[in-house]
Amino acid sequence: MEINLGDSAFVMICSALVFVMTPGLAFFYAGMVRRKNVLNTLMSSFFICGLASVMWVLVGYSLSFGNDFHGIIGGLNFFGMVGVGAEPNAAYASNIPQLLFAAFQMMFAIITPALITGSLVGRMKFSALFIFVAAWSLLVYYPLAHMVWGDGGLIRALGAVDFAGGNVVHISSGISGLVACIMLGKRRGHGMMSYRPHNIPFVVLGAALLWFGWFGFNAGSALGAGPLAVQAFMTTNTSAAAAMLSWMLIEKVKHGKPSLLGAATGAVVGLVAITPGAGFVSIWASIIIGIVVSPICFFFMEKVKAKFGYDDALDAFGCHGVGGIWGGIATGLFGQTAINSAAQWNGLFFGDVKLLIAQIMGIAITIVFAGVMTFLIIKVMKLFMDIRVEASEEADGLDLAEHGETAYPAFNGLD
Numbered sequence: 001m002e003i004n005l006g007d008s009a010f011v012m013i014c015s016a017l018v019f020v021m022t023p024g025l026a027f028f029y030a031g032m033v034r035r036k037n038v039l040n041t042l043m044s045s046f047f048i049c050g051l052a053s054v055m056w057v058l059v060g061y062s063l064s065f066g067n068d069f070h071g072i073i074g075g076l077n078f079f080g081m082v083g084v085g086a087e088p089n090a091a092y093a094s095n096i097p098q099l100l101f102a103a104f105q106m107m108f109a110i111i112t113p114a115l116i117t118g119s120l121v122g123r124m125k126f127s128a129l130f131i132f133v134a135a136w137s138l139l140v141y142y143p144l145a146h147m148v149w150g151d152g153g154l155i156r157a158l159g160a161v162d163f164a165g166g167n168v169v170h171i172s173s174g175i176s177g178l179v180a181c182i183m184l185g186k187r188r189g190h191g192m193m194s195y196r197p198h199n200i201p202f203v204v205l206g207a208a209l210l211w212f213g214w215f216g217f218n219a220g221s222a223l224g225a226g227p228l229a230v231q232a233f234m235t236t237n238t239s240a241a242a243a244m245l246s247w248m249l250i251e252k253v254k255h256g257k258p259s260l261l262g263a264a265t266g267a268v269v270g271l272v273a274i275t276p277g278a279g280f281v282s283i284w285a286s287i288i289i290g291i292v293v294s295p296i297c298f299f300f301m302e303k304v305k306a307k308f309g310y311d312d313a314l315d316a317f318g319c320h321g322v323g324g325i326w327g328g329i330a331t332g333l334f335g336q337t338a339i340n341s342a343a344q345w346n347g348l349f350f351g352d353v354k355l356l357i358a359q360i361m362g363i364a365i366t367i368v369f370a371g372v373m374t375f376l377i378i379k380v381m382k383l384f385m386d387i388r389v390e391a392s393e394e395a396d397g398l399d400l401a402e403h404g405e406t407a408y409p410a411f412n413g414l415d
Helices: 005-030 035-065 098-119 126-149 166-184 200-222 227-255 260-277 283-308 316-334 354-384 391-396 398-403
Strands: none
Touching: 005 035, 005 098, 005 200, 035 098, 035 126, 035 398, 098 126, 098 166, 098 316, 126 166, 126 354, 126 398, 166 260, 166 316, 166 354, 200 227, 200 260, 227 260, 227 283, 260 283, 260 316, 283 316, 316 354, 391 398
């Protein structure tokens, strides 16, 4: 097995791009909250860069990509990255060092739990969030990464495909965010007062960093600088662009004017939707995927959330859960073996139903597994600790209560 230096350089750059997505997500979320919670929201994503990195080196990579155990999880044969070095791992990428593959995958393990925090802002104790993220990584992310991408993984064995993390990243975090926000309870005054974003330029900065990093996320998942990476690069941008325009049109029709917040949200849901199929669908299909995801997500954020009354504060479920489910199904509709032979069948649009069935089964397993495990994690945590801040601390804001600092000292008391 020969290491390809061009591919290695490409995947290193893509790994750095994916890393930038987590601080980008921090800004995206922080701009949408009140001034008094902006630092806590930034911290909720940023600390995971530390926690998830150390956990990945110690056990995460091994449990995700180690020797298969009943299709559910990997073994501990790579504990502490022992034996992971310059030699490739033929099961995953024979053209780059295994340590580089591990580094690239580590960036996904960082951003995924950070996505969940959008459902929980403004009311969860930071200490509880820290424990939750550690437990969730161990019990949800690593098993799912193994099931979908691991050699011998259960979902992979069904023939379901997930190019860059529709199941592993978006559906898992979206469903977990939904379950967690329901169990945590609503924010103080939810439904009685409006929660306006305090800094929309932050949101756009975050969305731009996410879009930029997403090229590494999706194109990098080709694990080489070849035609497949180029395909994924173009489908990624095209879907984001189409979804942004689609969202702007919905707002224009519904509210009479498009908003910048809506345009940023549209771009992000377009990126979410193309993730599972980026390396399996054609460019024209990515336009359809992007156009369709915006009305679906808009409907869930505007109508479904209001009907059921759950407080998914920054719409982690509405964006990532719903967008990821549509993306997984769309891969079963538009996937082509001619674009990527990792798909065993063509999509329904090309006359075969097998891929679509496999995709739906994979999505169903992901939803049930992530939902049940998140429920159990929070149930157990509640037995041992208060996971929610006091009402008075919530009123003062979590920046002061949880971190003892303020982002905008001049504005204290105005929120």
